[in-house]
Amino acid sequence: MFAAGCDVGSLTSKAVIMKDGKIIESVIIKSKARPWESADEVMGMALSRAGLTMTDIKRCVGTGYGRDKISFIHEAVSEIACHGKGARWLVPSVRTVIDIGGQDCKALRLDDKGNMMKFITNDKCASGTGRFLEVMAKVLNLSLDELGEMSARSKQPITFASACTVWAQADVIQHLNDKVPIEDIAAGVNNAMASRMSTLANNIGLEKDVCMTGGVAKNDGVVNALEKHLGIRIKRIRREDPQIAGAIGAALFATEKANGGVL
Amino acid sequence: MITAGCDIGSLTAKAVILQDRKMLASEVILASAQPEKSSIEVMRRAIEKAGIKMEDIEYCIGTGYGRKHIPFMDSLESEIACHGRGAIWQVPSARTVVDIGGQDAKAIRVDEKGNVERYVYNDKCASGTGRFLEIIADSLDIKLEDMGAISGRSTEKLTLSNQCVVFAETEIISLVNEGKEIADIISALHQAVANRAASLARGILVAPDAVMTGGVAKNSGMFEALQKALGMKLHRVDNPQINGALGAALFAADTISGSRQ
Numbered sequence: 001m002f003a004a005g006c007d008v009g010s011l012t013s014k015a016v017i018m019k020d021g022k023i024i025e026s027v028i029i030k031s032k033a034r035p036w037e038s039a040d041e042v043m044g045m046a047l048s049r050a051g052l053t054m055t056d057i058k059r060c061v062g063t064g065y066g067r068d069k070i071s072f073i074h075e076a077v078s079e080i081a082c083h084g085k086g087a088r089w090l091v092p093s094v095r096t097v098i099d100i101g102g103q104d105c106k107a108l109r110l111d112d113k114g115n116m117m118k119f120i121t122n123d124k125c126a127s128g129t130g131r132f133l134e135v136m137a138k139v140l141n142l143s144l145d146e147l148g149e150m151s152a153r154s155k156q157p158i159t160f161a162s163a164c165t166v167w168a169q170a171d172v173i174q175h176l177n178d179k180v181p182i183e184d185i186a187a188g189v190n191n192a193m194a195s196r197m198s199t200l201a202n203n204i205g206l207e208k209d210v211c212m213t214g215g216v217a218k219n220d221g222v223v224n225a226l227e228k229h230l231g232i233r234i235k236r237i238r239r240e241d242p243q244i245a246g247a248i249g250a251a252l253f254a255t256e257k258a259n260g261g262v263l
Numbered sequence: 264m265i266t267a268g269c270d271i272g273s274l275t276a277k278a279v280i281l282q283d284r285k286m287l288a289s290e291v292i293l294a295s296a297q298p299e300k301s302s303i304e305v306m307r308r309a310i311e312k313a314g315i316k317m318e319d320i321e322y323c324i325g326t327g328y329g330r331k332h333i334p335f336m337d338s339l340e341s342e343i344a345c346h347g348r349g350a351i352w353q354v355p356s357a358r359t360v361v362d363i364g365g366q367d368a369k370a371i372r373v374d375e376k377g378n379v380e381r382y383v384y385n386d387k388c389a390s391g392t393g394r395f396l397e398i399i400a401d402s403l404d405i406k407l408e409d410m411g412a413i414s415g416r417s418t419e420k421l422t423l424s425n426q427c428v429v430f431a432e433t434e435i436i437s438l439v440n441e442g443k444e445i446a447d448i449i450s451a452l453h454q455a456v457a458n459r460a461a462s463l464a465r466g467i468l469v470a471p472d473a474v475m476t477g478g479v480a481k482n483s484g485m486f487e488a489l490q491k492a493l494g495m496k497l498h499r500v501d502n503p504q505i506n507g508a509l510g511a512a513l514f515a516a517d518t519i520s521g522s523r524q
Contacts, residue, residue, distance in 0.1 A: 124426060
């Protein structure tokens with residue numbers, strides 16, 4: 001039995017196809033201007049790679065900020081629920097999930113059965129979101145990957161007076177003019193991200209195990225900085241790409257529903 | 264009695280010279296990266312305008328974020344105190360001052376003597392400061408000083424859904440791409456900045472009469488937008504940007520005369 005999940009985010013769109021609760025295909029694309037175009041494209045790619053058509057999919061769940069605009073889904077489920085579900089599937093012992101998206105960040109806490117206990121989201125301020133990293137990488141003329149690698153070599157990370165992306169950007173330019181080593185600036189950027197994320201996570205009460213989802217989870221610089229800030233080990237997601245956690249959760253909801261409530 | 268005030272802000276440096284608490288000269292220049300240089304330059308120009316010499320100034324007070332770097336000042340005073348003092352001198356009935364600068368915003372409640380009762384301050388988030396306007400002016404390639412006039416031509420009401428400058432910039436670019444009029448976009452921008460500043464100001468319970476100061480007050484669109492956001496009439500002052508330096512110069516006069524007037 002095939003089921004699918006589609007997560008349409010502000011920057012990337014993700015699709016996951018499952019067969020009997022196992023992932024057979026997943027695709028990540030850059031989001032288009034219109035959410036339904038993103039959804040059609042990413043799901044179309046996943047289906048063709050899996051050698052399937054939409055009619056083979058018994059049930060499909062949509063999530064992400066553009067979820068209500070997806071034409072082919074049977075139902076839409078909140079990002080929070082999908083990320084919780086996906087993270088628990090990836091790391092069964094997880095209790096706290098920190099998800100950093102392109103334009104938002106969220107932290108959520110699950111009980112031992114995977115029920116949502118508490119969550120918090122920020123989509124009002126660019127600080128602590130993927131956007132912050134993107135802006136900084138652009139000023140530093142580095143790719144997001146380089147930003148993570150660079151910071152590992154820093155001896156004296158810079159600090160920012162304020163969390164605001166606008167002020168931090170001005171600080172970075174000032175540091176560049178003052179010939180501060182790029183790795184120290186990069187490390188400062190990652191620390192600033194981590195500090196903002198840990199505020200969010202501490203807000204909901206941190207509980208082990210902790211894992212990170214979303215594209216930023218692939219940035220070692222940020223993950224290491226966050227571990228330091230929280231003083232806790234973060235379980236790395238290795239089973240799948242952490243960026244597709246939301247789509248996995250959506251596909252799991254779809255599987256469950258199609259199976260009459262069981263996975 | 265000649266006294267002076269020098270206000271070194273993040274974007275501009277201001278100087279005021281008073282003779283017996285009456286304006287002799289004032290000057291505003293763009294601040295350089297070195298606050299010390301900016302202060303010397305702005306004071307040099309103000310002195311020249313006033314037709315006096317540096318030695319004629321009996322007492323000078325420095326204020327603003329770069330105040331500690333002013334080499335010629337006799338003492339320092341906080342920005343909050345100076346803005347309160349300057350505003351009540353310009354508008355004696357003022358009880359609330361909303362000051363929006365290039366990189367900060369503050370709201371101050373003063374008593375009838377100009378003593379600060381309460382204040383709130385934001386320099387942590389660029390939203391609600393002049394920087395928001397600057398960034399959008401830059402990305403739309405229009406001049407900061409033209410924004411007021413441009414927004415005056417607005418015919419359609421738009422609302423920005425983002426409060427964050429970074430997100431709003433993206434939103435504005437898509438509004439432009441959708442073919443929205445620049446005048447309408449700027450008008451919506453003014454309202455967004457004003458709403459943010461107003462919500463800060465409400466933290467100290469805005470009491471009438473209220474006056475708007477700071478460089479952003481020179482923008483007529485922002486002045487209107489802040490009135491709307493606060494739901495009350497605001498007082499205009501002639502040169503809102505020098506309010507802090509004026510307050511400093513008045514404090515300098517108080518110091519010499521040993522009393523406040």
